[in-house]
Amino acid sequence: MSLTEPKKDAQRPARESRVTCAICGKQFPASRMTRLALVRPPMVELMRADHQGLPADGQVCDTDLGRYRARYVSDLLRSERGELSGLEEQVVKSVAQGGTLSANVEEDYADKRTLGERVADRVAIFGGSWTFILSFFGFLLIWMLINIIALMKEPFDPYPFILLNLVLSCIAALQAPVIMMSQRRQEAKDRLRSENDFQVNLKAELEIRHLHEKIDHLINKQWERLAEIQQIQLDMMQDQVDRRKT
Numbered sequence: 001m002s003l004t005e006p007k008k009d010a011q012r013p014a015r016e017s018r019v020t021c022a023i024c025g026k027q028f029p030a031s032r033m034t035r036l037a038l039v040r041p042p043m044v045e046l047m048r049a050d051h052q053g054l055p056a057d058g059q060v061c062d063t064d065l066g067r068y069r070a071r072y073v074s075d076l077l078r079s080e081r082g083e084l085s086g087l088e089e090q091v092v093k094s095v096a097q098g099g100t101l102s103a104n105v106e107e108d109y110a111d112k113r114t115l116g117e118r119v120a121d122r123v124a125i126f127g128g129s130w131t132f133i134l135s136f137f138g139f140l141l142i143w144m145l146i147n148i149i150a151l152m153k154e155p156f157d158p159y160p161f162i163l164l165n166l167v168l169s170c171i172a173a174l175q176a177p178v179i180m181m182s183q184r185r186q187e188a189k190d191r192l193r194s195e196n197d198f199q200v201n202l203k204a205e206l207e208i209r210h211l212h213e214k215i216d217h218l219i220n221k222q223w224e225r226l227a228e229i230q231q232i233q234l235d236m237m238q239d240q241v242d243r244r245k246t
Contacts, residue, residue, distance in 0.1 A: 022058030023051060033059040037221065040213050043072050073206055091202050117185060124182035127175055140164070 018027040022036065036044055036058050046068050048054050070093065077088055113121070126132050143164055147155035157163040
């Protein structure tokens with residue numbers, strides 16, 4: 001092999017070390033593991049309740065960590081709200097899986113509309129626009145002018161326009177339930193949107209609380225380490241003072 005030829009071993013990526021999970025006993029890459037010292041004490045207590053003799057310097061995989069995190073969140077919500085609802089159970093499941101809850105309700109609901117619902121929406125939109133008002137006003141005006149101008153002959157709907165009143169009554173009778181159908185669908189859409197907002201807000205609240213507790217836990221750990229380092233420095237200084245005296 002020439003000196004300029006690169007080594008094959010140098011081209012291979014470094015293999016990630018594998019660590020044994022203290023909960024399930026399986027081996028996972030180090031990137032999927034979390035030290036128990038970095039886990040909040042309430043979650044560690046739940047782990048120790050199920051697994052006696054859990055080492056303090058052990059590590060736990062992200063799957064078991066998510067499972068105990070969901071269990072901790074579930075117990076927390078039950079202590080604050082009592083029995084969990086279906087929406088809260090979905091939030092707990094999302095916390096365990098690490099997924100997102102935000103969804104586009106408009107697109108999901110629009111894809112499930114039937115032909116009648118699509119027609120009802122279009123009729124409701126058109127019926128509540130200035131285009132409908134002006135065009136219908138023009139229709140009424142033309143209707144009345146035709147019958148008034150043809151008054152000397154034989155109009156098909158003479159004054160007081162009984163046929164026009166019948167047409168207007170039929171249009172109103174058909175338009176009202178169509179608009180109610182569209183409003184009912186809008187209420188269902190608003191309900192889905194509010195449920196999704198509730199889930200997202202609840203998960204955000206839990207995540208913020210989790211971050212606060214984790215930051216407090218890390219700060220306490222850092223203070224403990226700093227206190228230990230300071231104590232070691234004091235002991236070293238005391239040893240130097242004792243040596244000088246002797």
